[in-house]
Each structure stands twice: as C-alpha cells, then as structure tokens.
Amino acid sequence: MMKSKPRAHDVEIFDPWGSTYERSWIQQRLFDPVHAAVLCQAESRFKPASVLDIGCGSGRLLRKVHDSWPETHLVGIDPAQRMLEVARQLTPEACFSIGSGEALPLVDAPVDLAFSTISFHHWQDQAAGVREVARVLRPGGTFLLADFTLPTWLVWLLSRSRFHSAAQMRALFEQAGLDVEAQPEIVSRFVRITIGTRASR
Numbered sequence: 001m002m003k004s005k006p007r008a009h010d011v012e013i014f015d016p017w018g019s020t021y022e023r024s025w026i027q028q029r030l031f032d033p034v035h036a037a038v039l040c041q042a043e044s045r046f047k048p049a050s051v052l053d054i055g056c057g058s059g060r061l062l063r064k065v066h067d068s069w070p071e072t073h074l075v076g077i078d079p080a081q082r083m084l085e086v087a088r089q090l091t092p093e094a095c096f097s098i099g100s101g102e103a104l105p106l107v108d109a110p111v112d113l114a115f116s117t118i119s120f121h122h123w124q125d126q127a128a129g130v131r132e133v134a135r136v137l138r139p140g141g142t143f144l145l146a147d148f149t150l151p152t153w154l155v156w157l158l159s160r161s162r163f164h165s166a167a168q169m170r171a172l173f174e175q176a177g178l179d180v181e182a183q184p185e186i187v188s189r190f191v192r193i194t195i196g197t198r199a200s201r
C-alpha cells in the first residue's frame with residue numbers, strides 16, 4: 001500500500017525552479033494558504049523553542065514562523081541546492097542544511113515542532129521519512145505534515161502513487177510512533193494536515 005514508483009527528477013525539478021520559485025503564481029494560490037493554515041494550527045497549540053521545516057524550499061514558511069515566534073531556533077532541510085541558496089539569502093534568521101526527509105542531518109530529539117508543506121509526495125521512501133521525523137522530535141514534540149490526500153477509491157485507482165488517503169497517512173504516522181491527534185482539511189478537500197505527537201517518555 002505504501003510503495004511508490006522511484007522518480008529521480010523529484011529533486012532536479014526544484015533546482016532550476018529555485019531562482020523564480022518565490023515569484024510563482026502558485027505561492028498565492030497554494031503555498032501561502034497552506035502556510036497560513038499550518039501556522040494557525042500550530043499557534044493555537046505551541047510556543048516551540050525549536051522548529052524544523054523538511055522540504056523547506058525557499059524558506060518562505062520559516063520566515064512566517066519567525067514573525068510569529070522571533071525567539072525560536074529555526075532549521076530548514078531540503079535536497080535542492082538552488083532552493084537552499086535562495087532560502088539562505090532571504091532567511092538569515094534560520095539555519096539551512098542540504099538533506100532529505102529520509103535521512104535528516106540531525107541528532108536524535110532536538111526538535112519541538114516539525115513542519116512539512118506540499119513536499120511529502122516527492123519523498124522516495126515516505127515511511128522512512130516519517131520515522132526520521134519521529135527520531136528527531138523530542139518526546140512530546142509534534143509533526144504537522146500538510147500535503148495532498150485523496151479519497152480511498154482514487155488512491156486505489158492510482159496504485160503505487162505517493163498520494164495517500166487520510167487513513168494511510170494516519171497509519172504511516174502511527175507506524176513511526178506518532179499519535180495522530182487531528183487531520184483537518186485545509187484549502188480544499190484534497191489538502192490536509194496530519195498532526196502527530198511523539199509519546200512523552
């Protein structure tokens with residue numbers, strides 16, 4: 001159920017896009033509303049000391065996180081070099097490292113709150129990625145993953161795609177040791193945040 005076709009170009013498409021990504025029409029139509037929704041969910045629950053954004057792109061979400069929580073330590077991870085160059089230019093408040101969700105360049109358990117927005121469907125090994133996020137969350141830390149989710153019948157038709165139903169997203173989180181507390185729809189019925197917390201010791 002969770003297997004996916006390998007797509008080598010998943011990272012390569014974002015390197016050339018890096019220089020124009022911030023000016024793309026899709027920012028206002030999709031990414032900005034998604035960022036607003038994840039921040040709304042987060043601000044009502046947390047005041048984190050540290051935030052990680054996985055698949056951070058140009059750092060746009062982290063800049064908004066900085067506006068909300070100026071004292072919070074911010075880290076962004078992305079495999080696309082050009083995206084990170086733009087992120088570093090525009091977001092001096094954050095630290096950025098090249099890496100993927102499946103192999104986060106972080107020690108165990110430093111992170112209070114992790115975000116990932118409209119990136120998960122690009123990850124090659126999604127189960128390993130969620131386990132990695134669980135590994136770097138401190139006990140009690142939370143992961144807000146916003147991405148496309150599809151009705152079960154459509155997932156079944158698109159077998160072996162990297163798009164999942166809400167139930168499949170919940171299963172991925174639970175297999176990684178994250179307790180799912182909510183899965184609100186945002187922006188449209190095809191975009192959802194899965195919110196999961198690592199059990200406290």
Ligand SMILES: C[S@@+](CC[C@H](N)C(=O)[O-])C[C@H]1O[C@@H](n2cnc3c(N)ncnc32)[C@H](O)[C@@H]1O
Binds near residue numbers: 061077078101124
């Ligand atoms: C559509 S962009 C979204 C960027 C950002 N999260 C935002 O909301 O603007 C998807 C990002 O996921 C990154 N990505 C691709 N494969 C990834 C992986 N395996 N792990 C983490 N990020 C990945 C891409 O390089 C790209 O920057």
